Amino acid sequence: MADQNLVENDEPLLVAKSLSKSFGRIAACRDASFSLYPGEVLAIVGESGSGKSTLLQMLSGQLAASSGHVSYRMRDGITRDLATLGEAERRFLFRTDWGFVHQDPAQGLRMAVSAGANVGERLMAVGWNHYGRIRDTASDWLTRVEIDTARIDDTPRTYSGGMRQRLQIARNLVTEPRLVFMDEPTGGLDVSVQARLLDLLRSLVAELHLAVVIVTHDLAVARLLSHRVMVMKGGRVIETGLTDQVLDDPREPYTQLLVSSILPP
């Protein structure tokens, strides 16, 4: 069992090979390549318009790349090119083995249905048909993301921004995905709520052995959560390495600028 785990961790979960995307004459992302291993957290940092979100959309199969490939190791151990998956397979992957945490919780949640149903939706989509079990699992997950279970029947409209974001995380993690994409998960939250959310994310990632691709412009988030960092500028990956190494000893002038622009605590 341990050996098998070792082998599994040895092979990358997600591999991107020279991904590029251009919109007409604008090259939004140029020649991005990397491998992501199980349990690894990769932060993609850079300023607005640097191609972070485009790259994330290509990785998660929402946007077709102009050139290059993304391949993913499925639960059966076979690595497949995302472009060759049928739409049904891709959508199935998206709601079982993957998660996607949007910056705006309204995009990732159903605002008109209760929190319990929001968490339970993925379970029902994979064929759970027992109300009691769905509800138990949902309330279990609400506890794990520190939402009072008394509010399980309230809609996310009545939730604060931080609670919505935590609910979105619970909704994504309920099917125990192996890979989660996050697009600025702490954007728009105040600092203390951010800190709590980051704390929660960090413990969940460790506990569930999640692989995460997190897009952020906040270097503090990258430092707290990620193992590795990719710095993007003008659609290119300009620097990549271990988080501490990149943030403490930046090599590229742009990264130096980025790091030095953080206000000292």
Add this chain to the structure above:
Amino acid sequence: MNAPAYNFAYLDEQTKRMIRRAILKAIAIPGYQVPFASREMPMPYGWGTGGVQVTAAILGPQDVLKVIDQGSDDTTNAISIRKFFAKTAGVATTTATDEATVIQTRHRIPETSLHANQVLVYQVPIPEPLRFLEPRETETRRMHALAEYGLMHVKLYEDIARFGHIATAYAYPVKVNARYVMDPSPTPKFDNPKMDNCPALQLFGAGREKRIYAIPPYTQVVSLDFEDHPFEPYRFNAPCALCAAENSYLDEIVTDDKGGRMFVCSDTDYCEGRQAAGHHGSLSAAPYKEKAQEASNG
């Protein structure tokens, strides 16, 4: 002077041909919503423009037509549609479920079980069962195509979370032939079991939404539910006040402003048939009771 002003059954032959093609496709793919070029009919949307077009397309000179509205043969909607086809197609009309070959219905399935030579045509306001859960039509079509129906259970979950039971009482979603989830039009969920394995052909027409769908005879129709909250048809717990039927769907009629009410069969033909056969409810002999009271008082 008296030359008929309309083609047989109002619609022109090309239109009927187009509708028949949609109907054939709908029968071939049970529960699938087939788009069709819905015409303007001489009645407002919401009054059965879809059902009328389907009826017009399948009606032949030999057919006997019955039209019901909420189970009743004598409401405005039912009478005007019946008259419409009596005038434009010259077909025989009836109120007896047994005698009819085509039954156009709004919101009910007759109590008398249907037989193999009948067609039941439903008037459908909203054909898309996922409409209020997913507003994008492009997305709902994709969900149907990929049979992604988890969202339908989200609605039922919400019902139980809010009310403690599945509170959807009409337009209760069904799965047809183990493939498509379908809105059975706003029939009470009491009628859902009648759709399953029904010997008659069931056609659904939505005029404003421009969709036709169908359940071929003897097709499996399953009402969606949870294992621990199974589907249950709902019925007022009372006998019909006119015919004492214990198993028919009832209308509640408020009789005064002091909380008085009576429950009567919503299917008027069924109720009248039972009364003619000698069944009496608690209020069916009311005129005589009044007379008896007057006599005893006087």
